[in-house]
Amino acid sequence: MAQKKAEGKIRHIGFSYHDDADMLDRILTDHPETELVQLQLNYIDWENESVQSRKCYEVCVKHGVQVTVIEPLKGGALVRLPEVAANILKEANPDAGNASWGIRFAASLDQVMVVLSGMSDLEQVEDNISYMKDFHPLTEGERETIAKTVQIIGDSIAIPCTACRYCTSGCPKKIAIPEYFSLYNNQKQFGLLAGLATTYGNLTATHGKPEDCIGCKQCENHCPQHLPIVENLKLVAEAFQM
Ligand code: SF4
Ligand code: SF4
Numbered sequence: 001m002a003q004k005k006a007e008g009k010i011r012h013i014g015f016s017y018h019d020d021a022d023m024l025d026r027i028l029t030d031h032p033e034t035e036l037v038q039l040q041l042n043y044i045d046w047e048n049e050s051v052q053s054r055k056c057y058e059v060c061v062k063h064g065v066q067v068t069v070i071e072p073l074k075g076g077a078l079v080r081l082p083e084v085a086a087n088i089l090k091e092a093n094p095d096a097g098n099a100s101w102g103i104r105f106a107a108s109l110d111q112v113m114v115v116l117s118g119m120s121d122l123e124q125v126e127d128n129i130s131y132m133k134d135f136h137p138l139t140e141g142e143r144e145t146i147a148k149t150v151q152i153i154g155d156s157i158a159i160p161c162t163a164c165r166y167c168t169s170g171c172p173k174k175i176a177i178p179e180y181f182s183l184y185n186n187q188k189q190f191g192l193l194a195g196l197a198t199t200y201g202n203l204t205a206t207h208g209k210p211e212d213c214i215g216c217k218q219c220e221n222h223c224p225q226h227l228p229i230v231e232n233l234k235l236v237a238e239a240f241q242m
Contacts, residue, residue, distance in 0.1 A: 002033055012036055016070070016225055021055035028063040039222065041112075042078060043105045043146050044153060044160065045180055049060075051226065061111050068114040069106040071224075074187050075162030078102040085152040092145040099124070100131045105146060108137035158188040160225060167219035167229060173208035177219060177229060184236045200240045210237040233241040 004010045014036025017024055028034055038062050045051035060067050073079055079098045081089070089101055099117070106115045119125050138146070161181040168177055180203065183196050210233040219229045 014038065014066075014068075021052045021059050024056050024059045025062070028059065028065060032063070034063070034065055036066045036068060036113075038068045038070055041069045041106050041109075042072050042102055043150055044074055044076045044078065045071075046150075048160075057109060057111065065111075066113045067109070067111050068116060069112055070116050071162075072106040072115050072117055073099055073102040074160070075140070075164055077157070077160070077162055081149070082153060082156045085149045085156070088145060088149050088152065092142065095239060096131070097127055099127060101142075101149070103128065104131060104135075104138055104142075105219065107132065108134060111193055119141070133241070146217060156188070158185050159227065159235075161185075161227060162225060164203060166222040166224060170218045171208070172216065173212040173214065175208040175210065175219075175233065176203050177233070179203055179207075180236045181227075181232060184232075184239055197240070210234070212242075 001013045005013060012035045013033055015034070016038040018040065024037070027039075037056075039053065039056050039060070040051055040059060041053040045053040048056060057067060060125075076103070079091065081098050086098055089096065089098060103115055103117055106112055117128055119128060159181040161178050163178040163182065165178055175201065180200075181202055183203075187196055213230055213233045215230050217230060220227070223229060
C-alpha cells in the first residue's frame with residue numbers, strides 16, 4: 001500500500017477493524033503509516049466490552065489516526081428503540097428523530113471524519129441531511145440524555161443481535177439464530193405472548209431448534225457483535241420450553 005501511495009495510485013492507507021483495542025494498538029504501533037481506521041462505533045457499543053468502541057477509538061486518538069464509523073445506528077437497532085427509551089429522546093427534543101441522536105453521537109467525536117449511515121429511502125436521506133448540513137456536536141445535556149437511554153436499552157434488550165445474518169449460512173443445523181434472538185428479546189420485554197409462541201412453533205417446524213445446536217461456534221466466528229450465540233441459544237430454548 002505504501003508503494004501504491006508513493007506512486008500516487010492511492011491517497012491514504014487505512015483498514016476496517018473488528019477486534020479488540022489491544023490488538024489495534026499493536027497494529028498501529030507496528031504500522032505508523034496507517035492514516036485511517038474504520039470502526040463499529042455507536043452509543044450502545046461505546047462501553048460494550050465485546051465491541052470496545054470507546055477503547056478502539058481512544059487507540060486511534062493515541063496514534064493520531066482518523067476514524068470512519070460504521071454501524072452508527074447498530075444496524076437500525078437505535079432507530080427501533082424500545083418505547084420507554086425512545087420517549088426519553090423525544091422528551092429531550094421532540095423534533096429530533098432517533099437516528100439523529102446516534103449519528104450525532106458518532107459525528108461529535110473529534111477524530112471521526114466520516115459517519116457511514118445506511119439509508120434505504122429518500123426520507124432517511126433528508127432526515128440525515130437535516131442535522132448534518134449545519135452540524136452541532138452533542139451538548140453536555142444531550143450526552144446525559146443518551147446515557148439515560150443507554151441504561152434503559154441495556155436493561156431491555158437481552159440479546160443485542162442486529163439481525164445481520166452473517167451467522168446463519170454456515171450453520172450445519174440450519175438454526176434461525178436472529179429470529180430466535182428477536183423472539184427472545186420480545187419475550188423478555190413483553191412476556192410470553194401467544195403470537196410469539198406461535199411464531200416460535202412455526203420456526204422450529206422449518207428450521208433447526210435452539211436445542212439442536214452442537215456448539216461448533218461457526219456462527220460466533222462470524223458475528224460482528226461478538227455475541228455468545230451458543231449460550232444465548234440455550235437461554236432461548238429455556239425461555240420457550242413448551
Ligand atoms: S454453534 Fe450451533 S448455532 Fe452456531 S453454527 Fe454451530 S450448530 Fe449452528
Ligand atoms: S451474526 Fe450476530 S448480530 Fe448478526 S444475526 Fe447472527 S447473532 Fe445476530
